[in-house]
Amino acid sequence: MNYFRDGLVWLNDPLNWTNPGGLFDRLQEHLVITFWAVLIGCAIGLPLGIWLGHRGRGGGVVITVANLTRAVPTLALLTILPLTPIGFGKLPVILALAVFAVPPLLANAYTGLRSVDPETKDAAIGMGLSGGQLLRRVELPLAVPYLASGLRTAAVQVVATATLATFVNGGGLGQIITAGFGLGINVGGNQIVAGGIAVVLLALLVEAVFAGVERLVTPRPLRTVRRRRVARPVTST
Template identity: 55%
Template sequence: MNEFSRALLYLNDPFNWTRPSGITDLALEHLAISAVAVLAAAVLALPVGVALGTARRGAGLVVVLSNVSRAVPTLALLTLFAVSPIGFGNRATTIALAVFAVPPILTNTFVGFRGVDPEVREAARGMGMSRGQVLGRVELPLALPLVATGIRTAAVQVVATAGLAALVGGGGLGRLINLGFGQQDYGVMIAGAILVAGLALLTEAVLAMLSWALTPGPRRLPFLQVSAPKGGSSVPEPTASGVPL
């Protein structure tokens, strides 16, 4: 029996799912760590991206912040946290993952709000809207597709990376990978990797559908083709596009 067969055998055993600290408990803990990290990153990155995007300035600052955040490896942060008062465990992992999630949220929010046509803003103000109404009723719906894409990208990256929590005494599905590696049981290690990859793909699918449902305007499922009207050419649907940095 090869290692992939052992992994499938491990995944098909109901006891491995239902026992205490089994796959179900580890998956829920994995999702909890990831959700808190993405939420913390959104709380930090969204206001900065909105402020800079509506002011249409600060592109250099956004690039610097994003590049610095990307340049710091998550594992290096976890190592630094281990010798600091933050220490080991899920808290250290959550902070490191939040730093990792900031760049896509910040960049997409900035690009989305900066890409709103200034004439649309002026027209809204000419209708008597306040600054808050323009932001919430005009700019946000137009920027929402890019903002949602940034959050979705950050969430998938965090879910795929949260397995590092096991290296610093944290929980999540990474414990299966760590356990399999430590015991030289590569079947368990492969099973953990499959679960992490599957959870990341599931996160992508759920958030993509949620983004599709919340985006205002005409919508269609991405796998459906637009049929051309009889006797004429097809009319492309409007798409939301960002302004490059």
């Protein structure tokens, strides 16, 4: 059997989209989970990263938090939280995914604030700007591309990882895949492939949308500077 071809046929059946528990319902659940997880991650990671970057301290804290959260297995956290008073459902999934959204948001916010040219900050302070004004008028506008990049990375990671929500009755596109496994590979193989294709396409769409947003919020001079930094060869000392 050509499971990939059969998966595309399954996706082209309108009933698989409109039936209760079909792709439309699961896609909506997936997007809701992703939205709230990324929002909570932003509420934690961005303020902390901006504050540490503005103070010029806490680089070790940022690295430690990022490494600790990445070291925790996703599936382990998803299975532990439902065993707490939180219970099963979407809430433990959202909280678990928010943990994995924090590292890129925190790291990019910190990097963005620390990447501001010290001479630019000295000039702003020389003009009489206070610490808060320096942050709002100089550092944050120049760090916007980094903040957008962190948001883009977090959103794509959460979209991909939210597929595991099905293991704790959290809904999402993963339900399509597990339902296919429940039917057996010979009967539900097309549904398994269709669910995987749907997740991949959604992740690529989110990547493309946030890449466009990142480009829009990055001023043209900063785009040139960032391209030069990326193109510059790294030499060992």
